[in-house]
Amino acid sequence: MLSPSELTILKQTLSAEKKTLIHQSQEGVLFSQNKDRSRQGRDSIDESTTETFYATALRFHDRNKDRMKLIEQALDRLEQGIIHLCVECEESIETKRLLLLPITSLCIECQQDKEEHQETENTDDTISAFGVV
Numbered sequence: 001m002l003s004p005s006e007l008t009i010l011k012q013t014l015s016a017e018k019k020t021l022i023h024q025s026q027e028g029v030l031f032s033q034n035k036d037r038s039r040q041g042r043d044s045i046d047e048s049t050t051e052t053f054y055a056t057a058l059r060f061h062d063r064n065k066d067r068m069k070l071i072e073q074a075l076d077r078l079e080q081g082i083i084h085l086c087v088e089c090e091e092s093i094e095t096k097r098l099l100l101l102p103i104t105s106l107c108i109e110c111q112q113d114k115e116e117h118q119e120t121e122n123t124d125d126t127i128s129a130f131g132v133v
């Protein structure tokens with residue numbers, strides 16, 4: 001069980017990261033708006049450089065979206081007072097682990113199980129993504 005001060009630390013860590021992500025995604029939106037504007041001009045802009053920047057920003061945005069989802073789930077779990085419980089086996093997650101990685105929802109054992117499992121899943125995903133299946 002987490003102490004009130006540990007809970008406060010978790011909440012602060014998660015809120016701070018959420019704020020950073022919101023800030024970054026706003027910059028991403030600004031970036032795509034600028035891109036639209038420069039497209040209309042189309043004179044002095046190096047299109048390929050812009051495309052590269054845009055693709056990077058988009059990838060970044062997708063990653064942020066996934067991370068944001070995890071942060072929101074963790075904050076929900078914090079509100080419900082279950083952030084320290086593993087979603088798989090309902091055992092307590094080690095406090096040290098939670099403080100290092102507040103978005104985790106699995107204990108170490110389940111995390112390791114999941115990672116082993118994911119390696120096989122990822123292989124399947126790659127195959128279907130290339131249309132082999």
Ligand SMILES: [Zn+2]
Binds near residue numbers: 107108
């Ligand atoms: Zn577990």
